[in-house]
Amino acid sequence: GENVEQHPSTLSVQEGDSAVIKCTYSDSASNYFPWYKQELGKGPQLIIDIRSNVGEKKDQRIAVTLNKTAKHFSLHITETQPEDSAVYFCAASRVGKIIFGKGTRLHILP
Amino acid sequence: DVKVTQSSRYLVKRTGEKVFLECVQDMDHENMFWYRQDPGLGLRLIYFSYDVKMKEKGDIPEGYSVSREKKERFSLILESASTNQTSMYLCASSFSRDNEQFFGPGTRLTVL
Numbered sequence: 238g239e240n241v242e243q244h245p246s247t248l249s250v251q252e253g254d255s256a257v258i259k260c261t262y263s264d265s266a267s268n269y270f271p272w273y274k275q276e277l278g279k280g281p282q283l284i285i286d287i288r289s290n291v292g293e294k295k296d297q298r299i300a301v302t303l304n305k306t307a308k309h310f311s312l313h314i315t316e317t318q319p320e321d322s323a324v325y326f327c328a329a330s331r332v333g334k335i336i337f338g339k340g341t342r343l344h345i346l347p
Numbered sequence: 348d349v350k351v352t353q354s355s356r357y358l359v360k361r362t363g364e365k366v367f368l369e370c371v372q373d374m375d376h377e378n379m380f381w382y383r384q385d386p387g388l389g390l391r392l393i394y395f396s397y398d399v400k401m402k403e404k405g406d407i408p409e410g411y412s413v414s415r416e417k418k419e420r421f422s423l424i425l426e427s428a429s430t431n432q433t434s435m436y437l438c439a440s441s442f443s444r445d446n447e448q449f450f451g452p453g454t455r456l457t458v459l
Contacts, residue, residue: 238406243389269445280351280437280450281390288445326389333378333397333444336406339389 239264241329243338251346256314258341260327263308267329270303270310275324275340284325285312317345350374351451353438359457366425368454370438378444379421381405381413384435384453396421397444428458 240263250256262270268289273281287294287301287310294301298317303310314321322345327338354369372379378397382390382405392405394413402413410432414422421440425432435455439448 246387271447273450278452280439280452282450283447286447330445333395334405335380335392335448337382337390337392339387 239329239336241327241336241338243327243341245341246339247342247344249344249346250317252317252319254317256312256317256321256343258312258325258327258343259309260311260329260338261307261309262329262336264329264331264336265305265308267308267331269330269335270301271328271330272301272312273326273328273337275326277323281326314343319345319347321345351438351440351449353436353451353454355454356452357455357457359459360425360428361459362429364425364428364458366428366456366458368423368425368436368438368456370421370423370440370451371419372421372440372449373419374440374442374449375418376440376442376449377418378441378448379415380439380441380448381411381421381423382437382439383407384437390437393423428456430458432456433458 271286275281300313351372380395381393396415412424438451441448
């Protein structure tokens with residue numbers, strides 16, 4: 238079946254450094270790629286998304302890149318802060334059928 | 348402020364019981380979703396609905412059913428709960444397909 242692979246499963250970075258999370262997807266017809274952040278005890282919340290007609294999108298310290306040929310997309314967080322500590326999920330969607338990656342637990346070290 | 352609410356934060360049921368998980372959204376969204384979240388497995392889609400009285404199976408529908416009689420309410424039903432259905436259940440809604448989903452806080456269900 239269709240699949241989304243997400244790496245790494247755990248990531249620790251020093252406060253102020255950058256963090257990168259990578260995902261690959263199998264369904265070449267996927268056209269919407271959201272990233273969600275889940276804090277402890279809460280439901281996931283969208284932080285950024287990208288559509289298949291765009292290669293890169295940026296929102297302040299967060300950016301996402303998409304390589305449709307390689308079926309690969311990545312989340313980049315710069316100047317990390319303690320409040321960035323959370324679990325991050327990537328997803329790939331096609332006509333509403335969405336598949337999530339297994340998540341990355343990001344630790345920001347003081 | 349947009350809101351998705353789920354009927355319970357924590358629920359404990361016994362094997363074989365019929366379980367109802369309720370989800371309500373106040374954003375007039377067309378689409379609603381039910382996921383389960385397990386450690387190391389991420390979010391897996393159980394069922395989704397694009398309109399009232401419509402439903403479609405997700406990746407893991409076995410052992411579950413859903414009901415959507417009103418636009419704002421989407422219920423997940425476990426006909427006969429089993430221990431392997433112990434999990435965190437998340438409901439979400441979105442305005443349209445392939446668009447931002449708004450999640451509820453989740454219901455942690457334990458089946459004994």
